[in-house]
Amino acid sequence: LHIAAGHRVITPDLIGFGRSDKPLQTTDYTYERHVAWMNEWLNKNDFTGMTFVGQDWGGLIGLRLVTANVDRFDRIVVANTGLPLATREPSDAFRAWQKFSQEVPVFDVGMMISGGSKTELAPEVIAAYNAPFPDESYKSAARIFPTLYPDGAEHPSNIANTKAWEVLRAWNKPLLTAFTDGDPITRGGHKTFQQEVPGAKGQAHTLITGGGHFLQEDKGEEFATVVNAFIAANPV
Structure with a gap:
């Protein structure tokens, strides 16, 4: 549709999630x-004129890119994601996910995606998610991510995230929230963006019904239509 x-x-x-070579130690990976x-x-790649669309860790990492390279981005779409600060506690569901991710003997990436979706994913879709991870030794990035x-307060990324929020609170370019009503991890997070980012005012924010955490699997076409309409309504 795009x-x-x-x-x-x-x-x-x-890095660590594609089919190319990847660092194999969990200590190789940090948020920064x-x-x-x-x-x-x-x-x-010198990209410019971009509309950033971020979901899950795409938001945590991508919003840091946007706020460090504001001239490269014209619009922001945030969907089931956030930019954490030390003052905001993660949900109980996320705490449970952190614990599970470190204790489960076999980290089945495809089944994790399926478990975070409301839609029953086809076997070939699950296999595609698993393809970059032929055995446990390839899953260091995925397992350590949570x-x-x-x-x-002592996390080394807090200062950088606080500075990024300072940029977002002065962001006057268009920002749209497109969260789902069925994500226990990020539920309610859209309100923070709508209330604190100037560019969110007057936009056609949407709460997509019937979708889980991975809305691109549950409501992919609807989500794409929302993004396309947002771009069309906010020409450069």
């Missing part, structure tokens, strides 16, 4: 390294 509307879609794999890796990718959440 292509049909005349848009170019850029969807990079995070993910931000730095993606910032290098963004600037080397523990990288910037939690607590």
Whole structure:
């Protein structure tokens, strides 16, 4: 739908999640390294005129990119995501997910995606999510990810995230929230963006019904239609 509307879609794999070579130690991965890796990718490709669309960790990492490269981005869409601060406690559901991710013997990535979706994913879709991870030794990035959440006043990312929020609170370009009503991890997070980001005022924010955490699987076409309409309603 995005292509049909005349848009170019850029969807990079995070380091450790693609089918190419990846660092194998969990200690190789930190929140700040993910931000730095993606910032290098963004600037080397010299992208401009972008509409950022972030979901899950795409928001935690991507919003840091947006706020560090404001001239490269024209619009923001946040969907089932956030930019955490030490003053905001994660949900009980996220705490449970953190614990489970570190204790489960086999970290089945495809089944994790399926479990976070309301839709029953086809076997071939689950297999595609599992394809970059032929055995446990390839899953260091995926398994450690939940523990990288910037939690607590002493976390090294708190200062950077606080500065990023200062940029967002002065962001006058368009920002849209498109959360779902069925995500226990980020439920209610849309209100923070709507209340604190100037560019969110007057936008056609939507709460997509019937979708789980991974709305791109549950409500992909509806979500794409919302994004296309937002871009069309906010020309540069």
